[in-house]
Amino acid sequence: MKILAPVSSLSEALPLIESGARELYCGLSPAAWGKEHGDNIWLNRRGPGKANLADLEELEDIVTLAHRKETRVFLTMNQPGYVKAFYPDLVSFVRDTLSIGVDALIMADPGLIKRVKEKEPAAVIHVSSLAAVLNSSSIAFFRSLGAQRIIFPRYLDLRVLRKMIEASEGDLEFEAFVLNDGCVFEEGFCHVSHAFGGAFCHNPAWSYKLREISSGGNKVSQVPAGGESFQQNVDEYKRWLWLGIKNFGGFPGPGGYPLGMCGLCALPELQALGIVSLKIVGREASLRKKAAGVKLVRKTLDLLEAGCSESELRERAGELKGVPGLCRSGYMCYYR
Template structure:
């Protein structure tokens, strides 16, 4: 299984490859595509991240990054992963893809919009497409749909359990490549179906301090609210569930509040599922966080490589899981389950 790392500069690419990354993925901040309607120019992000530190600044930098990676025998994938684009932007995106193919020779484009995927493959038959997790591929029918379009890889959403993934892969076949999330960022909902704005201070759903209250039914008023708050479901009250939600927000969504464990970053993790991923034929393990500092990216690559190397020594699955927990250095947090992609 390959280590897939996020990158936002040539310098980062050099460091991440040196520490064990097999593949890199990035966005590009070429400015925004323009959607001209009437007399108004509306900026459209070309990928899921706004222009800034999360993106390669321009085509020249991307070309240098790709050249360096290819010289080391590594691959680079470029994101065009908005869940959907206005169809009148397809022509501009196609022109951009052709320019990238000509000047940079990236190894694949990561795309979520089914219409854009269909158009790109029809216009550029030799193009390699990876279906982004933003496409919400949650079952085998979705995989088979994209397979029919001619894609090469499926990037699964972050919270699909290994048992479900195995059923999907068994039905879809081994001729596709499959990619799963392995370290770092979580999401309160299924990201591909989320329309919460992350601007103006961040998404409200990421805030552990957010206050929740029960709205009483019209009949009963305060008394009904008291009954609901004290009603125990599976042994837990409303307040118990809110506290549990906030705990998960802090550890899984906010990556432990940004803190680092004994040595490696806290946050969402799938290291304990590596034996299952290996057995079902997963191609790549995705480290999340294009916007993260280089130090966190390096530590994430080092952590994943260490556990993968241990697994390759033919240790038993339980031994791999125990080693992963010991290496991450957060046994109590691992035991809580709040940081597990495999819930």
């Protein structure tokens, strides 16, 4: 399994490769696109700013460096849907990126995937998690459009992943999330904007109040007959937001590795499923956090390749991350 790391500048590429990444993904927000279409029409799910490269020249430099180090580079064009009138400009943009050696395009819009494969049949398409591939029929659909890799959405149960992969046909590759940045909702169905300093769909400081609703003149209580109380549920939700979604406010663990959502202890199962790529989230993160994440995944993969058992790897991964108690709590787990 290869480590797929986010990169947002040329200066980050070599440190990430030297830390253990063998695949890089990035976004691009060229000035010409903004001038033509405005700052509110984004080429990918991150707007102009530090999460994106500034121009094709920087992308070409990254591709050249990465290929020299036997590392592939993927470009995000992962909006769930683009205005059809933009397709000609998008295809032209795709041609520009392919001409400088980009290895694959990360896409979610079925219409755009179809158009790109019609105009540029050799283009390699990776289906973004934003396409919400949640069942085997979705896999078959995107395969029929010419996709070569499926990026599974967050939080899919390992048993579901197994069934989906077993039901798939052909030589598709599969990619899974392994580190950082959970999402409160199913991101493929989420239209919350990140344009105001990050998503504003959640906040651990928000307070909640339970109210009874009326149905046909009869009051219907939302209080469960058994189990935890409403306040207990809210408290646990807030803790999950802080640990898994807000990543401890961005603070690293005792060993300097990033805290937050994680799938390290599921590496044996992911390997057995045939996952080929492990995605680290966070194009907008600092280089320090990105490199630390790559090193953490690399160390855990080394344990797996050295023959660590499932139970031993789970324990060692928690020790590496520096917070075994929080790992056992399940609040930071993608797959458990």
